[in-house]
Amino acid sequence: MGSGCRAGAAVAECRHMVAPAQAAVADVGSHTEAATPAGPATPATVPAWIVVPLRLYLSTAFLDALTNKAGPRRWSAWLHFMPHFVARLAPDAARWYQPVLAHIVLPHATLFAALVSIGEVAVGLALLFGAVTRLAAAGGIMLTANYFLLNGLTIVDVSNDFAILVGLIVVFLSRAGRTLGVDAWLARRWPRVPLW
């Protein structure tokens, strides 16, 4: 550590070498600075592998779509069943979402059924392998938000859509693919791309 900090005291890790008063003046934002007079102005941090179990659980939650939609018979059964399913839930959906259901989703029900199933499987696989994680989390958020609105904005008790939404938001913000995932390799080559 000492060898690295010899030259540049302006670098974040080396602020402990600077006189404490000087460092404290530079970092007034974070509340942790009040407790530790010298050091980088950062909030407390946790290892990045913490989000990996959450990411793996979310991938299983999305890959559940395979259980009742995989295979030619189940696929056509799902395409046929989805409009009835949506129509049955539509009266309990969020108020402003019902016109969306009636005018956009139900007239093109087969298309949306196919899109939803393929999207779920794609999001599940992407989260499982940690590939293009931010894009997958964003897609998962869009899908889950639609289910959430369809189920009537229930935050607790009835369905776990909001819990999955919270999990996906955490995965999105933390770029969970970059630890133990394909994104680690992708980010090495293109580090600033917002898709992973």
Add this chain to the structure above:
Amino acid sequence: MNCRGAPFGASAYSKKVQSAATSSLGRVRDRLLFDPPQRTIAVFGHRQGILPTVSEGATGPVYVRPDAMSEPSRRLSRRIFVLPRVYVGVVFAVAGMGQLRASAVWTDPGQSWPAALHEQLAQWLPHAASWYSPILTQWLMPHADSVAPLVAWLNLLMGVALVLGVATRLVAAAAVVLLLNYAAAAGHSIYGAWPTAAYTALALTVWLARAGREWGVDAVLAPRWPNAGIW
């Protein structure tokens, strides 16, 4: 040298330097939890993946492409995990309040909460996991009258504790145990769309991240007793 700039706390890093783990398990633990400060930098969400490392003779921040050695040292801001902590807390608190007032989803109108719990456990009993049904029939269902208010108060207190960030690790571990009980009693696969699996994953994440230490009461408790396992 005790580097106070380490984001994970001076005591942890000095402990690592002094212990110099010689067992392979100790080395794995050190690599997972702590890292030499040269390769560790706390990053905010929008700067993930950019890990400047300082080289000899550098006069300012040097951008170095993340390499295979620097990737494992990624760290995340703990603030991300306040959201699941508060959400799981709200879920538990609402469930507990509903159970105490006999207005939970499980209760029929006019039914008391202990009777509703007994009825729900009886409905689940044929589907329960094989190792769990003795627990249901011998401990939970006969004593439903005393278990039910305990569960309701536990839910409420755990929810409030999570929202406030008090003893977060203890409460999150208890939440995981409680939810695993629900999963075993209901008998659904824990990887299914059963709601408890999602809440269990969130509670486990909160436990791993010690989410109370940011924007919570644990932020005050932890610096005074940093090694207590309950926050």
